[in-house]
Amino acid sequence: MNQKINLKEIERKAYTSYHQDGVIDIAIAIPIIAFAILIVLDRPGLVGVWGVTAVMFYAGAKKALTVPRIGYVKFPQQRTERINAGMIGLAILSLALGIVAFMQTTESGTPSWLAVLIENYMLTLGLLVSALFLIAGYTFRTKRMYAYALLTLVMFVAGHFIYFPLYYYLTALGILILACGLFMMIRFVRKYPKATETADA
Amino acid sequence: MTPSKTNDDELNAIQNINKIIHEPARLLLMAHLFVVESADFLFLQRQTGLTWGNMSSHLRKLENAGYVAVEKEFIDKKPHTTLKLTDKGRRAFKEYRKNMKQVFEDLPE
Numbered sequence: 001m002n003q004k005i006n007l008k009e010i011e012r013k014a015y016t017s018y019h020q021d022g023v024i025d026i027a028i029a030i031p032i033i034a035f036a037i038l039i040v041l042d043r044p045g046l047v048g049v050w051g052v053t054a055v056m057f058y059a060g061a062k063k064a065l066t067v068p069r070i071g072y073v074k075f076p077q078q079r080t081e082r083i084n085a086g087m088i089g090l091a092i093l094s095l096a097l098g099i100v101a102f103m104q105t106t107e108s109g110t111p112s113w114l115a116v117l118i119e120n121y122m123l124t125l126g127l128l129v130s131a132l133f134l135i136a137g138y139t140f141r142t143k144r145m146y147a148y149a150l151l152t153l154v155m156f157v158a159g160h161f162i163y164f165p166l167y168y169y170l171t172a173l174g175i176l177i178l179a180c181g182l183f184m185m186i187r188f189v190r191k192y193p194k195a196t197e198t199a200d201a
Numbered sequence: 202m203t204p205s206k207t208n209d210d211e212l213n214a215i216q217n218i219n220k221i222i223h224e225p226a227r228l229l230l231m232a233h234l235f236v237v238e239s240a241d242f243l244f245l246q247r248q249t250g251l252t253w254g255n256m257s258s259h260l261r262k263l264e265n266a267g268y269v270a271v272e273k274e275f276i277d278k279k280p281h282t283t284l285k286l287t288d289k290g291r292r293a294f295k296e297y298r299k300n301m302k303q304v305f306e307d308l309p310e
Binding site for chain 1: 232233235236237238239240241242243244245246247248276277281283
């Protein structure tokens with residue numbers, strides 16, 4: 001055992017190992033792809049249902065896939081406070097995103113400042129979704145979320161200038177994140193097989 | 202300060218090192234439990250890379266010293282054993298860090 005004892009590194013490793021399973025990526029990709037499909041079906045308001053589905057998937061997958069492989073850990077209160085703050089930020093931004101998306105589909109009787117945001121909806125959505133990824137990256141300390149934020153920004157800014165329907169960009173973004181999540185999940189399952197020994201047996 | 206006094210201080214600092222924590226595997230376990238609130242055997246095993254038997258024997262020593270508390274609880278109707286540092290264990294670990302820093306700070310270049 002020639003490891004250097006570095007408490008910050010131990011804490012970082014303990015925390016990030018919980019998010020190397022790709023579950024969060026898949027949970028994020030589900031509502032993005034669902035939103036794209038719902039736009040095609042002209043039912044964008046139903047994205048909330050898929051948001052709830054993604055949360056349920058996240059909780060279920062953590063319990064069924066992650067905990068039996070890397071064990072159970074409870075983090076100190078200051079870390080859970082950071083998660084709570086991040087979750088509140090995510091919820092507020094998701095709400096803003098929902099309002100812009102909804103108004104973009106209705107576009108009636110909107111104030112001028114909102115009309116500007118709606119007119120440039122690709123930029124608005126790009127900024128909001130990027131902010132969601134930045135908050136998620138900060139909350140869960142997962143650096144790849146920052147890469148997703150950059151990818152989103154590049155795609156949506158490009159989408160502002162190169163016209164393709166919104167659902168094209170959402171589908172492409174969702175599939176990229178889903179592929180990344182699935183790749184990580186397969187790697188995680190291979191790296192951590194289900195434990196055969198248990199202290200409770 | 203005379204040379205003999207300095208040597209005495211260094212000797213004292215080294216003698217004050219907690220030998221229960223100082224063993225590498227136990228130090229690793231203590232360090233991991235120090236940064237979390239509680240964890241189970243599997244989590245500690247994955248993080249430290251220690252074998253099951255080795256880890257059990259070291260955790261028993263830490264439990265006997267009063268540094269680690271073993272708690273049994275039911276999660277989804279299944280028995281689950283979680284481990285956490287006791288207040289005594291946290292204090293001992295902080296003291297150990299302080300003493301180790303002291304030992305190395307006092308060493309000449």
